[in-house]
Amino acid sequence: MIAWVGHGYWLMVTLNMIYSRPFHRSFLRTLRKIYGLFLVIGPLAFGILVGFDLLANIDRAAGEPWVWGPLGYMLACAVLGGVWFPLVTLWRLTRRNPAAVLEEKTTMFDVEVELGRRPVGDGKHKHVAEWSFNGIFQVEFTTLRLKLPDLPPAWRGLTILHLSDLHLFGTPDLIHYQMLMRRCMADGKPDLVVLSGDIIDDGKYLDWIAPILGELSWNIAAVAILGNHDWWQDADAVRERMKACGFRILSNTSEVIDVRGLPLVAVGHEGPWFRPGPNVSALPEGFRLLVSHSPDNIGWARRHNFQLMLSGHNHGGQIRIPVVGSMFVPSWHSRKYDMGTFDEPPTVLHVNRGIAGKEPIRFRCPPQITRIVLE
Numbered sequence: 001m002i003a004w005v006g007h008g009y010w011l012m013v014t015l016n017m018i019y020s021r022p023f024h025r026s027f028l029r030t031l032r033k034i035y036g037l038f039l040v041i042g043p044l045a046f047g048i049l050v051g052f053d054l055l056a057n058i059d060r061a062a063g064e065p066w067v068w069g070p071l072g073y074m075l076a077c078a079v080l081g082g083v084w085f086p087l088v089t090l091w092r093l094t095r096r097n098p099a100a101v102l103e104e105k106t107t108m109f110d111v112e113v114e115l116g117r118r119p120v121g122d123g124k125h126k127h128v129a130e131w132s133f134n135g136i137f138q139v140e141f142t143t144l145r146l147k148l149p150d151l152p153p154a155w156r157g158l159t160i161l162h163l164s165d166l167h168l169f170g171t172p173d174l175i176h177y178q179m180l181m182r183r184c185m186a187d188g189k190p191d192l193v194v195l196s197g198d199i200i201d202d203g204k205y206l207d208w209i210a211p212i213l214g215e216l217s218w219n220i221a222a223v224a225i226l227g228n229h230d231w232w233q234d235a236d237a238v239r240e241r242m243k244a245c246g247f248r249i250l251s252n253t254s255e256v257i258d259v260r261g262l263p264l265v266a267v268g269h270e271g272p273w274f275r276p277g278p279n280v281s282a283l284p285e286g287f288r289l290l291v292s293h294s295p296d297n298i299g300w301a302r303r304h305n306f307q308l309m310l311s312g313h314n315h316g317g318q319i320r321i322p323v324v325g326s327m328f329v330p331s332w333h334s335r336k337y338d339m340g341t342f343d344e345p346p347t348v349l350h351v352n353r354g355i356a357g358k359e360p361i362r363f364r365c366p367p368q369i370t371r372i373v374l375e
């Protein structure tokens, strides 16, 4: 059993790593099925081939050297499942917010309660939205007060509304998104709005962008980038629709935004899907904000001295098992940056769980909208 856990663990980690790379969807879909099959048939094949009695197999391996192969694999999986996995789980359970987070407050906004029904829409997977335990309509509004070194004193109290991963795919319905945007505005107009990618999952819903983003307003500027799901769609059409709503599109480019008389150097990173990445060799002086769909670009952000990085993409794993937490996280770092705030000097990274997902399912992992207050 422990070896099976280890077997599943390394499959999960490697699948997460592969999913972080810019492969075609059909390849990833096929690979996921192969992995699922391997997860089940691996231990069965082992039992049929060499039997489950470990001690008997050690004796047997003395006479039949080929037995060492599967036996060695089983022992390695037992160490992974019995030692490494519990240690990682314990480390993740005891992880606290870094000191950069002065305060984190959350309130739940239940669209189902507000509307009097579940806005399931007409998506391909709408039946999933009907499942009683599914939490896609209970959205967490997080207020995050961040203490950032080098923040110009004039920017104290500056607010950034951080939205991510709309995944327009029919479910949830349009009204769900509109109610969320109105709820954002009810908290007051933010100074900046940042949208960190994965806008649509089907070109059929391009027309939803204007009625959703049109609900928003801001004091200074709104910026947006695309994510891997937009890469699989008509990316230019998504950019045009967001631009028409007043968003500045930072697709692997930069813009200097005047914030209370001082320059905010805002850069968008859509890699590894959209290439080439942003050129930062001639960036002007100023506080640096990176909007990167994937938190995997944290190393790049640190090397180029970004003070704040805002990401989405990982959705917190969408399904979080009690104690264990997330499992499927499409990141090169597997579950490390699944959600939350990380202080890796000189960069403070916030990973938003996103508003939705292509598969409309959430369990112990509410969708999230973050209002960041800089201090």
Ligand SMILES: [Fe+2]
Pocket (backbone or CB within 6 Å): 165, 167, 198, 227, 229, 313, 314, 315, 354, 357
């Ligand atoms: Fe996403």
